[in-house]
Amino acid sequence: MPQPSTWFSSPDDAAARLAESGYLADPTTATTAYLAGALEKPLLVEGPAGVGKTELAKAVARTTGADLVRLQCYEGLDEARALYEWNYKKQLLRIQASHGDDQTWSETHDDIFTDEFLLTRPLLTAIRREEPTVLLIDEVDKTDVEVEGLLLEVLSDFQVTIPEMGTVSAVRRPFVVLTSNATRELSEAVKRRCLYLHLDYPDAEREREIVVSQVPDLDERVAGQLVATISRLRELDLKKAPSIAESVDWARTLVALEIGELDDKAVSDTLGVVLKHVSDQARAVKELRLRS
Amino acid sequence: MSGLVDRHISFLEALRAAGLSVSLAEDLDAIAALSALDWDDRRVVHDGYAATLVKKQSQRPTFDALFDVYFPRMVGDGVAVRAGSDDDDGGEGGVRDNAEQLAGFRDELFDALSDGDQQALLQLAAEMVARFGAMPGRGPGLSSWSAYTALQRVSPSELVDRVVQALLADGRLDGEARREAGRRIGSFTKMVEDDARRRIAEEKGPEHVANVAIRPSIDRIDFTAARKSDLEDMRREIYPLARRLATRLTQEHHARRRGPLDFRRTVRASISTGGVPLVTHHKPKRPHRTELVVLCDVSGSVANFAQFTLLLVYALRDQFEKVRAFTFIDHVHEVTEHFTPGADVADVMTNLAAATSHAALWGRTNYGRALAKFEEQHADALGPKSSLLVLGDARSNYSDLNLDVLERLAGAARHSWWLNPEHRRHWDTGDSAASRYGEVVPMVECRNLTQLGEFVHDIL
Missing domain, CATH: 1.10.8 (Helicase, Ruva Protein; domain 3)
Incomplete structure (x- = not known):
């Protein structure tokens, strides 16, 4: 049964609200955008350059009042720049600062792998936000194949596993849009987890x-x-x-x-x-x- | 309810049979999507299925055709047509197919074609199959609707000139109007075929139609079996294919770029970490590029294949050091100069077609003679840095094969391959000398764009 969604209430609603924010979506785009919200599944948008793939994500963010978190993909993008990174310098300072104290190693160890020393990158940021969020992963086809593996956990379960801290699950599932120019065939695993929309030149x-x-x-x-x-x-x-x-x-x-x-x-x-x-x-x- | 699930399952089965990889997870997604949507509009259901099941644009036509078969637009003649055709038929039992009716129908069709009115064309297609495509009186089990009969009878292709005139009057330019008219009539022909398929599916069950009437997607159509409209589509696919290949190659080359250790840079970088070399630096590898010599058979049977391969090779020009191309039928002609950087694809095709006449002396394919001529005139093209690529079906009209010449040519080149556009099971049938040439030069089956792309990727 059709259920009210946090994003759009129906395909027509999606079309109307996107149009309000200045994005004129055709019926297929509106239906698919509605489905992405209703099923809480990532949306993979493919098509030639300059048909408004990125703009769709921005329009969804504008019209639903959500914030946009953007991960621009490029060749050589890695975990440290997509998910999270430990702030080594701060950790080092912390260890040096506690040198004179009589803290044991295990205490220090527990201390430096906490939230305070974690630098969140776009994917983790989007997952941890409590406000409605649109996560835009732009030009996925530009990345190396290994990065796709990284995306899998985020896309299917909306969670990120940090070995030192445990698993961070999404407080509120973001609206995920992936865009691709189809310069490279994405792996089946990524595609299987997404809804697919091909944008073409309009009539x-x-x-x-x-x-x-x-x-x-x-x-x-x-x-x-x-x-x-x-x-x-x-x-x-x-x-x-x-x-x-x-x-x-x-x-x-x-x-x-x-x-x-x-x-x-x-x-x-x-x-x-x-x-x-x-x-x-x-x-x-x-x-x-x-x-x- | 159960009927709906059955139809859903058999639709998915048909998609899988047609080569789409639909997983169980996607199956469940489709169900979830349908539960979230209203079913009052066929288009919405279509979009819901498309978003969850089809993840490759090249498979979209297959999906659309199957969707039309399993979830038809209307049943029988539908409501709209019956209401519309009542008045001009003159009541029930009136003659639906005679010369006068035909002329009237063609006028209607002409109006719709020149306006480009999609809705009207859809209705006309349905009406056309109903009136001119019915084949009554055949035994049970035989298809009673034929798109072929309907198309023969009405022959919309004869309307091309009239449509062109109408478009010209509309202010379009000559070549453009002709292209547009051709496209409209092509799409109308497709509508008629779809409608006939829909009617047959209605009578015999969709599974039957799905098994026999769905064409493979464009990158899997054989070069030798392609229709004219397919060739056009294939040609449009060449540049995207070349771009995809180039991206993939660059990425793979980058991944393998690490050369030997660069000692100076490693030590210099280690200064910042207190003399401990945490990160090693490497010299880049020198890229290696091949010179390619393409020798292609352009006789009628394999001309398309040769053109596509040449276009692809030239689209990937910057991946090679140098490319030289020769065409032959029973004589050799160099066509390298037609492929200037940035040249227009359409012009290149026209020039190539014109150059074909230089490659023939008598016009009967003769591989032996062509190879001998090549050795005689262009032996300098092959050197230790170059690779030889022969394109052809190895059907030499039972003439002398000159195997020793090919052996010498292959010996002079660094690598050599032979691409054969025929299915492996047809090799050595009739006048094909595939395995005899294949013993000298490794022969690869290359029937469609997918195989062509894979091959070009592997040799680079």
Whole structure:
């Protein structure tokens, strides 16, 4: 039976509230976001660059009043920077400070492995927070395979085991969003623990809404022309199709340049905002007959 | 209730049979998701299943097709179509399929196609199968709906020119309009096929359809069995595949980068820890890059395979020291100059197709002759640093194989491989000389994008 959730009460509620915070989600995105909250499962979002994967996590945080804890993944990320680390320097100071006292070794030992000397990193921070939290693990595909193993305990049981202190379980389960550009296939184990959402370029109507909501100064008619041009560009065989972020940038450019009409000349003058390969630009010029 | 569970279980079985790895945990997640959702909208159920069961975008088309079979959009002709077609049919029992009806239907279809109205197209697809795809009078157990018959009868592909005209009038440009029209008609054809599948599933049970009618995902389709639309999709997959391979390779190379101990840096670093070398420093390994010589058969039967492999190799150009490519049918022609850095994929394909004519003298594949010509004209391409990659099905029309030439070529190169796009069970059938060439040069089966990606990864 549908149960009230701490995050969203229904798919429609998710769509409406995300829209309020400036994120126009399509029905599938809204349904999946609702499910992630209702089932308390991590959400893995995959898709090309610049379609709003990270933005989704931010929007969920904004709209539910939760705080965002972000772990940016990169090659070489390790336990010490993802989970926790002992503050060696402080521990050393503590040992030296107690040198003159008649404390036994075991007392000192118990003393230096306590909360005071623990440096929490994003994953542990998110787990220990008592307020509603959105945990964003950005670009998971950039990490090494070993780090995925590290994530497993956090993603399935929402707990972190620290050998010296024991297991820290989540006081309140965070809303976890993982994003990936699919440059690497994630392991089955990670995928099994997550809900999956593939974000793609939106249809013309939605994209126009997004552009208009992000750049309110843009003329309605120019917005229509811009979205039409973008969707024509995406149909070409390009190395990198323009993303939503780039359409928004383009809209901002047009506003800044005070271009009131997106004709061929305006398109070819500002093409660099959306297409970032020489061959792509040449192709667009040829196919759209911009300079004939 | 039990019916629902049964359907759920058999849906999952079908997904597993189609190659999706659905675990028990995901099964339970799907149930939990369905309990949390309302069932009043089919799309919501679809999204719930998709989010919990499908974790790879490439498997999504398979999932969608199976979902349509197990949870059909409507039963029979549905409600909407019946209401809509009452008036133009002229009551019950009216003739549903004659020349006049056909012309009328095609006009309707044309309107919907030029507007790109998805909802109308879906309805038309259902109507089309119902009116033109029915095959009454066949014995029980035979499928009574045929997408093929319906498509032959209405032949939407003949509408391409009209749709193009309509799009041109709409202000689209020439090449673009043609592409768009082709895409719309392609997607309509798919709708018709889906609808026929739905109807058959209704009569014979979904398991039957799931077993026979679901195509494998795009990275598992054989190069030699691919349709035109599949080839287009495959070509779009090449760059993402190359990017994935490159990332994976860089990561693996970084992991293996530790070279011999760098004594000076280790000692210098040990100063900060009181002379105790806590962390060792290493010299980086010198990266090793191969020169690659690709020799590919571009005769009709394997042309697609050769193109994909060439594209992939060139997309990964920076992983190699140098790449030289030759095409052959019964003569050798160098095509290296077509692959300039940053060149446009579509242009490269066109140039390659045009260059095919240089690779043929008489047009009948002759491996022996091509190898001999290669040795004669381009022997300098192979050296101790280079690797030789031969692409082809080793079907040489029973001509002289020139095994000794291949042996000399393989001897001159550092490594050599032969990629064969045919299934291993077809090797040595007919005029295939697979195992005889395979004795000289290790032969690898490479039928689809997955196998191709794996192979390229392994040789780098």
